[in-house]
Structures are given as structure tokens and as C-alpha cells.
Amino acid sequence: MAMKTRDQIAAIYTEVASKEGLLYHVAHARKDNTDKDYDGQQLREIAQERVKSDIKKLRDAAGTFRERSLPRP
């Protein structure tokens, strides 16, 4: 393979980094998932509301470990 000169590599850069192509935008993609302001009081209330039910369901589901274990002989 012939070695490329720095000028040739610069030309390649111009090609791959063209804003006309999708590649440029793939390289700069972001996941802009935003939300409203943090509301700690509401979060605490929700957690308090569901904590007993979550613990009960988690303990119930934890019983599955017994069903799925493969004890060593």
C-alpha cells in the first residue's frame, strides 16, 4: 500500500468530516434526553408509597433463586 502524504490525508479528512454526509452527524450524535427540574420531595413520597410493595415483591421474586439453583453434588 502506498503511503499517503500529509496533504492527501488532509483531503481524506475533509471528505470523511463533510457535514453533507451522515458520517459527520453519526460522529457527533448525542442523546439529549432531558426532563423537568429535580423534585426531591415528590421522589421521597413516591419511594415511601411503594417501598413496602417493592420489598414484598422483591422478596417473593428472590424465592426464584431457590427454584433455579443447581446445588453442587
Add this chain to the structure above:
Amino acid sequence: MVGALFTEEEIKGRFLDFFEIAQEFCECYNEGAPTLVEVDPALLYMVVTATYDDIGRYKAYHLSDPVHQRSNAVKRAAYATKWLLHFDPLIFPQMGHITGPTGHTHDALANAMFAIHFSLANLQQFTSEKFDLSKKMYYDLMYDLVFRQLNSDALILIYEMIADTALGNKLIE
């Protein structure tokens, strides 16, 4: 940059909220339990600061205006899960090697259970939908949090999928 996104006062507020939620979890968890769980403040502090460092880095990279825009609660759930499982801030002081009882059924799972509870509360707040997971999903999540290495990117995707399902958004067409 990250430091500028969350002030000391904000981190303190998040720590207070987190501590109250963890404390409430322990209260309920301890009902009828032979070994009592409690919150280790130092480990919880590590969880909170590491979680908001991660959120700050996420915001700095992904948001066009990271100072004023708020990342959603899915990130809070995912990064908190990552660090809760790393630092295990729910502890069992009575499980000392000499005097404490040993081998109670759920104790090895307490931090994973709390991480799931904290995450579901955040996802409920995010979606404004009250929902529970199926028994299989609770088990699968617990298993993976305890035995597998779900990195924070995987956790964000899993929690987004749960939130989308709660909102009735189709994941497959």
C-alpha cells in the same frame, strides 16, 4: 465542568433525599427480620457524589446547555444503581464474625433490592405511571445486578425500556 453542574448545596440536598429513602427502605426491610440493616453514611456519601459526577459528565457531553437543562430520572436510576452495587451502603452491623447471626435469606440481596426500589421510584416519577415489574423481571434484574456486570450504559437502556413500556410506547413493531 462537572463541579459547576452541581453545587455543594445541591449535592447535600440529594444526599438528604437519598438518605431518607434508604432509611425508609431499611425500616420496612427490618420488620420481623432477625438481622437489622442500616445505612452507612460514608458509603452512601460515596454513592451520591459518584452518581452526580457521572450525571454531570453525561450532561456535559450530551446536552447542548448542560447548566440549565436537566437530565432525566433514568440517568439518576442507572448511575445510582451502578454505585449502590459498587459501594453497598446498606450494611448489617450484627453480622460480625464472632457474635452475629449468619446466613439469613435475603441479606446478600439487600443492596440490589434497594437499587431496584430506588430506580423504580425514579422511573415512576419520570413516567408519572405507577407500575410494578413482573416477578420474572424482578428476579432477572436482581440476578444480573448481583452476578453480572451491567455497565451504566446498559442500565440506562434497560431503564429506558422499562419506562417506555410503562408509558405504553412500543419497543417492537
